[in-house]
Amino acid sequence: AVNGGCPCNAQLMADVGPYNMLLGETKDYSGGSQSFEQSNKTFSATFPEGFAFECLEVFSGPPNVLFKWRHFGPYSGTFTDKNGKQYKGNGEIFNLIGMCLAKVNEKLVIESLDIYYNPEDMIKPLVSTLVDTSQAALGADEGDGKTAGARGCQPGVGNCAIM
Numbered sequence: 001a002v003n004g005g006c007p008c009n010a011q012l013m014a015d016v017g018p019y020n021m022l023l024g025e026t027k028d029y030s031g032g033s034q035s036f037e038q039s040n041k042t043f044s045a046t047f048p049e050g051f052a053f054e055c056l057e058v059f060s061g062p063p064n065v066l067f068k069w070r071h072f073g074p075y076s077g078t079f080t081d082k083n084g085k086q087y088k089g090n091g092e093i094f095n096l097i098g099m100c101l102a103k104v105n106e107k108l109v110i111e112s113l114d115i116y117y118n119p120e121d122m123i124k125p126l127v128s129t130l131v132d133t134s135q136a137a138l139g140a141d142e143g144d145g146k147t148a149g150a151r152g153c154q155p156g157v158g159n160c161a162i163m
Helices: 010-016 018-023 036-046 119-127
Strands: 052-058 064-074 078-080 086-088 093-104 110-116
Touching: 010 018, 010 036, 018 036, 018 119, 036 078, 093 119
Parallel strands: none
Antiparallel strands: 052 064, 064 093, 078 086, 093 110
């Protein structure tokens, strides 16, 4: 589950793709409008030198393993937002920090992952340097106000659509 949303299984993650599942809908990224392949291409172009993941600190041991993580890499490529605008990285290291609760069984096999972070922390730094400045918004913020994040579903609602 992401940020307290509905759980998803490994097959759903494989079908939808990790970027789409974890980011969902934000002001500048639409996980619902991209395939696994499209999202992977988007972020491979954004981080052409790689986008590593590491565990920073473990707070508790089995069966409920709580840890702090970091996803990082040089932003040296080009990010394309959901409206087709392109933003060029300057090579600085991009850092995304979050928490995860991994529930494991007696054989230390992961049974569930609960991931917590702010999806806007992933996207907002990527949209700071517009390649074609003629695409810049004029006046007020052009966002549609629908920053759903990566909730996956609404608590108490019968369906668990991912986006």
